[in-house]
Every structure is written in structure tokens, then in C-alpha cells.
Amino acid sequence: MANDMTDCPDHRRPASIAPLDAWYGSTLGRELADQEARCLERMLRDTFGYYLLQVGGGTALSEAIQVSRVRRRILLLPTAAPYSLGLQTVAVPERLPIAADSVDLVVLPHTLEFADDARQVLREAERVLIPEGRLVVFGFNALSLWGLWRLVRRGQGGLPWCGRFLTSFRICDWLSLLGFNIELQETMMFRPPWRRALLQQFSFLDTLGRRFWPVFGGVYALRAVKRVSTLTPLRTSWKSRRPVLAAGAVEPTTRETATRSVGLGKTAEGTRV
Template structure:
């Protein structure tokens, strides 16, 4: 994910605050995911699969220190070959998020998991980017996706969303002392307005509905019974003639 200003933002107190929450939540979520292949899309500056025990873990992006350099709209992985996939802040900073999700659905195995993090537009962070004096660099230059919209997109592709977690309720302050001063909002925000966290983590599982085979009926239909009519003696004599 080559985004102008991303590297610099990750070194700021604001960036460290957000990434610390996301790293902790992703670590806890991927720890119990098993399989053979796991992929991290974007954000190669962080190892989001560090706590996962899948043997083959790779990072893919369009550039940077990655294992696989590729266009995220055309992933170079076979269909139904990936057990788990993690992408942090990819969809909101890409011009074709729908195609990326379609590729994610293609490469995941049935019952495979995808973890997505994003900035929440229904939060103080989302409100900040709407103010006239808001900077135009990362992270304010993205197209933030609401949880409801992302759920709709995933459900159309056959995913079932089974986890949504919000975090980072502190206002987007630039200085660490203000982040610490507002830290009390983490507990109150999670309790009273949990949907308004600055970022969210969503987990979805690829569902594949089982096919039901309709077999032909092998039972032979019973022949209808013949109705025996009573023949009078007079009719029988006429038949003999």
C-alpha cells in the first residue's frame, strides 16, 4: 500500500496510538486461525500475522518490502488457496475496493477468514476530516467506509460477518500528552458509544452453501389395476357364436 505520508504518520504519536490498538486486536484474532496459507495485503511496515501459526505467511502489495509484488486487484494466487487474509486500511485508500474484495473472495477457501481494519466515518475521527482546516495527507485523504456499507459488500459476496470491534475513542490529537490526557475516553467510549470508535476491526467468513443433488426416482410406477367387468351369461353365449 504505497500511500503518501503513511510512513511519516506511523512514526507520530497518533499513528502509534492507532496501530497499537489494531496490532493487539489482530494478534488476538489471528492466534487461533489455522490452515496452510495466510496473506497480508498492504501495510508491510507492520507484521499483522506475527501471532498466527499458519506455516506459510506472506505479505503482498504493489510496492515496498513485501514477499509478493502485485496489483491488489489481480492477486497472483490460485482460487480457493488461502486460509486467512488480513488487510489493514487497504479498501479506503484504493480507487477500486470492490475489485479487491472480489479477489479476496476468489482466493479464500470455503470457510476462510478475512480481517479488515478501517477508519470509522461515524466517529470523532470521521468528523475531523470534514472540518475545513483538516489536512489533506494520510489518514485524512481516504474514502472512509462505514461498517454497514462494508457489511453489505461482504454479504453480497457470500461472506458472513461474525465480529466487529471498535477502538480508539480518544480524539485525533497530534501530541502524545493530549492523547494521554484524553485516555479516559477509551473506557467511557467503549461502554456508552461503542459504535463511535475511531477505527474498527471486522472479521468475515466465506460461506459456501452446500449443493443438494436432485436424483431421479428409480422406483417403477405401479401399473394401474385393470377393472374386471361382470359379463352376463347371455353375452358370453354371444361371444361363443
């Protein structure tokens, strides 16, 4: 069994992002960190911009983020950390101290599982992203062997099993309501979350899982784009309305006046004949 007895954070505190750095140091955590880093590199390959905001997650994905084309990186943590990953900010994910429509890319590495309000975190991510900005979410899948093991370990505490695992289907539904479109989706870690399962003879489970039952991976990754509907303004009509006569009749146009004149001429001529 993996060494994952790190205490779970108290969700009653304002700073409710779980510091996963200690758990990433375990055997199981190192394997997951390696797979997530490779996945993040693929998801950031064609992204660029001025600002990248990482909410939680610590240093596990730092190398993958360094290869991105985003110029400046902001790391938001619940408490100050001794390491540096660009500009470091201490805040809670439900109230990001970031201006609206100012960030090109937001990365949430297992932030939703340990937040007090996961939907509010997504709302904040949508708020700070610019139109056509990207959001990357890593999460533990409730519909997996990892989710089943969490049910067994939940009463014992320890990271990451004390978190609230969600499914990728629910995350996609929430993102759709916020106006996001899902661009990429990957799953990983199809082996049971045990140290022995990481041996080479069990690697076939990852191969079979990716091919036959991808929705049951222990961890999912999503990349979504913020869509903003553009409204085409109606052009103001500068054509003046025809004046209304005192009697309430509409004043005839020039064409109507000419037609009436011709009609009267024919009538007069017929009378003279």
C-alpha cells in the same frame, strides 16, 4: 498534533495502496498500531490454515501475524520493501496474483481507504479465499472524531487523512452481498486524533466509548467468514415410464387388471343366475 505529514500516494498510479509505515512511526500511529496489533491477535486466536495473505499495511501488524496458527504468510505490497514478512509479492489489490479458493485468511489493514476500487478489492478477497475462509478488515471510521478531523485536513494532504474513510455499516453491506457473514467486530481509538489526547488523563474516553458509543470509534475491525451455499443434487429417477398403447390409453397395471377380471366374473355369474 500528530506528525502525519507524510505525502499521500497518487491514486492515479496502478499501485494505490498507501504505505502507512512512515505514519505508524508517529506518536498517534504508534498508539494505533499497538491497539490494532492486540485486536488482530484476538481475531486470529482461533484461526488456522496453510496460507495467510496480507494486502498492504507493512510491518505494523507483523508481530500479531507471527502468533497466528497459519503456516505460510504472503505480504502483498504496491512496491518492493526492504523488510521480509514471509513471501513478498508486488501487485495491486484490485488484481491479486493469487489462485482462486487457495487462501485461508486475508488481512486488509486500511487497504480499502487507499484503493482505487474498494469493492473490487473485496471481490478479489472473496475470490482467493477458500470456502469458510476468514477475512479481517481494519478501517478508519467516517462516523467518528477521526472522520471529522479528516474533513478538516483533507485539503492539506498527508496520511491517513487523504484516504477515503468508510463506515463499518457500508463494509458489512458489501460483505453481505458477497456472501460473507460477520463473526467479530471491534472499535478502538475513541480519543480525538491529536497528540495531546493520548495523554493518560484522556484515557477515560476510550473506556466510555467502548461502553456507550462503540460505533463512533476512530478505527473499526471486522472478521468475516466466506459462506458457500451447498446444493444437494437431485437423484436421477431410474424407474422406466409405462409404455403408451397405440390408441393412446395407458396400459393397466397388474392390480388394475386383476380388479377388472374380478368385476367381469361377478357380472357373468349374475347373468347365469
